[in-house]
Amino acid sequence: MLRTHEAGTLRPEHVGTTVTLTGWVARRRDHGGVAFIDLRDATGIVQVVARDEVLTGTAHDLRSEYCVRVIGEVTAREDKDVNPDLPTGAVDVGATQIEVLSAAEALPFQIDERVTVGEEARLRHRYLDLRRPGANAVGQNLRLRSKVNAAARNLLAERDFVEIETPTLTRSTPEGARDFLVPARLQPGSWYALPQSPQLFKQLLMVAGMERYYQIARCYRDEDFRADRQPEFTQLDVEMSFVEQDDVIELGESIAKAVWATIGVELPTPFPRMTYADAMARYGTDKPDLRFDLELVECTDYFAETPFRVFQAEYVGAVVMPGGTGQPRRQFDAWQEWAKQRGARGLAYVTVAEDGTLGGPVAKNLSEAERDGLAAHVGAAPGDCVFFAAGATRASRGLLGAARLEIAQRVGLIDESAWSFLWVVDAPLFEPASDAVASGDVAVGGGAWTAVHHAFTSPQEEFLDSLESDPGSALAYAYDLVCNGNEIGGGSIRIHRRDIQERVFAVMGLSEQEAQEKFGFLLEAFKFGAPPHGGIAFGWDRIVALLAGTESIRDVIAFPKSGGGFDPLTEAPAPITPQQRKEAGVDAKPEPTAPAPQGADEVNPRQS
RNA sequence: GGCCCUGUAGCUCAGUUGGUUAGAGCGCCCGGUUGUCAGCCGGGAGGUCGCCGGUUCGAGUCCGGUCAGGGUCGCCA
Numbered sequence A: 001m002l003r004t005h006e007a008g009t010l011r012p013e014h015v016g017t018t019v020t021l022t023g024w025v026a027r028r029r030d031h032g033g034v035a036f037i038d039l040r041d042a043t044g045i046v047q048v049v050a051r052d053e054v055l056t057g058t059a060h061d062l063r064s065e066y067c068v069r070v071i072g073e074v075t076a077r078e079d080k081d082v083n084p085d086l087p088t089g090a091v092d093v094g095a096t097q098i099e100v101l102s103a104a105e106a107l108p109f110q111i112d113e114r115v116t117v118g119e120e121a122r123l124r125h126r127y128l129d130l131r132r133p134g135a136n137a138v139g140q141n142l143r144l145r146s147k148v149n150a151a152a153r154n155l156l157a158e159r160d161f162v163e164i165e166t167p168t169l170t171r172s173t174p175e176g177a178r179d180f181l182v183p184a185r186l187q188p189g190s191w192y193a194l195p196q197s198p199q200l201f202k203q204l205l206m207v208a209g210m211e212r213y214y215q216i217a218r219c220y221r222d223e224d225f226r227a228d229r230q231p232e233f234t235q236l237d238v239e240m241s242f243v244e245q246d247d248v249i250e251l252g253e254s255i256a257k258a259v260w261a262t263i264g265v266e267l268p269t270p271f272p273r274m275t276y277a278d279a280m281a282r283y284g285t286d287k288p289d290l291r292f293d294l295e296l297v298e299c300t301d302y303f304a305e306t307p308f309r310v311f312q313a314e315y316v317g318a319v320v321m322p323g324g325t326g327q328p329r330r331q332f333d334a335w336q337e338w339a340k341q342r343g344a345r346g347l348a349y350v351t352v353a354e355d356g357t358l359g360g361p362v363a364k365n366l367s368e369a370e371r372d373g374l375a376a377h378v379g380a381a382p383g384d385c386v387f388f389a390a391g392a393t394r395a396s397r398g399l400l401g402a403a404r405l406e407i408a409q410r411v412g413l414i415d416e417s418a419w420s421f422l423w424v425v426d427a428p429l430f431e432p433a434s435d436a437v438a439s440g441d442v443a444v445g446g447g448a449w450t451a452v453h454h455a456f457t458s459p460q461e462e463f464l465d466s467l468e469s470d471p472g473s474a475l476a477y478a479y480d481l482v483c484n485g486n487e488i489g490g491g492s493i494r495i496h497r498r499d500i501q502e503r504v505f506a507v508m509g510l511s512e513q514e515a516q517e518k519f520g521f522l523l524e525a526f527k528f529g530a531p532p533h534g535g536i537a538f539g540w541d542r543i544v545a546l547l548a549g550t551e552s553i554r555d556v557i558a559f560p561k562s563g564g565g566f567d568p569l570t571e572a573p574a575p576i577t578p579q580q581r582k583e584a585g586v587d588a589k590p591e592p593t594a595p596a597p598q599g600a601d602e603v604n605p606r607q608s
Numbered sequence B: 001g002g003c004c005c006u007g008u009a010g011c012u013c014a015g016u017u018g019g020u021u022a023g024a025g026c027g028c029c030c031g032g033u034u035g036u037c038a039g040c041c042g043g044g045a046g047g048u049c050g051c052c053g054g055u056u057c058g059a060g061u062c063c064g065g066u067c068a069g070g071g072u073c074g075c076c077a
Helices: A057-061 A119-124 A126-131 A138-158 A199-207 A245-263 A276-283 A329-341 A368-378 A393-411 A433-438 A498-507 A512-526 A540-548 A578-584
Strands: A018-030 A034-041 A044-051 A067-076 A091-102 A181-183 A191-193 A212-220 A232-241 A273-275 A315-321 A348-352 A385-391 A421-425 A430-432 A449-451 A478-483 A486-493 A533-539
Touching: A018 A044, A018 A091, A034 A067, A034 A091, A044 A067, A119 A126, A126 A138, A138 A212, A138 A245, A138 A540, A199 A212, A199 A232, A199 A512, A199 A533, A232 A245, A232 A540, A245 A421, A245 A478, A245 A486, A245 A533, A245 A540, A273 A276, A276 A393, A276 A421, A315 A393, A329 A393, A368 A385, A385 A393, A478 A533, A486 A540, A498 A512, A533 A540
Parallel strands: A044 A091, A273 A421
Antiparallel strands: A018 A034, A018 A067, A034 A044, A067 A091, A181 A191, A212 A232, A232 A533, A315 A385, A348 A385, A421 A478, A430 A449, A478 A486, A486 A533
């Protein structure tokens, strides 16, 4: 070792010890005859006192972020010189020798944690960003992430789970997003896909009798990137055989418990459960934030006889903004803009004055009876205002659900220190493909119905008889884990019976032949004694971000990409040479007459 | 793909109604300083105002386009 001690660990008990330290020059205060050097390593900072005679040779002009090795004796500081802000503040290291291990040019930004630096600069020189000290620094987030990984691995190892790696060069998996593609040099014209998740492989591992599998798996999806999305991201992926929904949920709770324990939070289990239908009706979303109580109020029946045209709709709902009546007019206008940004026509509102009379543009359109009972029906107090959405059920609830969050933020209803966990269960198995098409999605099959989760999700037993006659009512053994309004995990019990799988494909309009083309290898495997199985996958980046107390998953990824999938550090993606292009077979023309290799003519309509 | 915001020194930002030589703090460079701890003092360097075009006697400032970044909706489990 090049050192005997670590800088941040020195204490008065070390006084008199001769130590050798290594680290970086965090700061230098030169007084002519004596200089004070803050020496930083991963454990913290200690002050090195260097007299003139030590600062010779290259050590003479020590500058910021020089990497150095210091030999010296730990000395106690006089009382007046103690720095209470530093864990090592009661001691100095009196240097007898300073060796420059590596010089540093002037840095593109300061390492000092108190200096704010834009994200682009930090990403371009991520290695310097990671060097920055401080509890909220990215480097600390990575250390936390490592502990979180270990906590999960420990728990899963205790329960005899097997950590298994699956291929990253593979076929497309049926997750529904666009695949990243890799040309196959040895088969020009054929391409690998990077996995969107290890879904099919982990099911194969169940057929293989591994019984309990997990993996901290990198996943790839070629979609437009958002604040919270990276083209490559990480899941804790788990699959188990011979289990029912409750078993997977119990495991999920144990994992959450173990993981949150790394930040000293003890989660009470079991977590509450809510049905998907309930979540949509009461919160307008499948991932409700329950850190505050506010709920949507169903008003369709209340306005059944309404004279107000806008409220003569399939669905009318409301959400109350406590104290909202006091908002200035332009704020109400801003709410309209906010709603329009979300694709709504607007956001109707009614104010409730202190004397109980209703105001706002909508009030006069309502019948007298409707006005009289409205505040009581929606639970609005004097001074509150009520926002309404009317129209298609799903879209209206979505708007109100978003308004609910916006209200909570503006009014300050959210307890930022709270951890609210819940399971959302009983998700529908299918959604109408028209919904999917309307929302820009493309059905996996050509039928009227498409899978909500994925095509291998098991229907609950009581809906087996009505799968074909009433697909829209069928519920699945599918469950999402929600934390503070974030979906941090989700999974399902899978179909292991061939007959049910075929019926589900049929409802989705997927022919035998198409199914064979897409998932033939899985269906083949299922012929040979597939065990009942199910699993769950956790959004690892988001979970670590929650634990680290940061908004952005970029802050918990060592080398994240910025918008457009660009890596400011390596400047990937980059052009390739003509030679690479030739070898990769990118430009290979498919033989029109040759029989298409398995799956080769699958063109995802979304790609065109 | 739609909408909104931003782009000025290495970093973080200011820049008035369109008007002389574009500023500040930090950092950097040089010199000084024997008890500092975001040291202090003196001096200095550093700018294609993202890019292209337009309006104007005159553009960092106004207009059009474009690129990049951020946010948001669409998309995405």
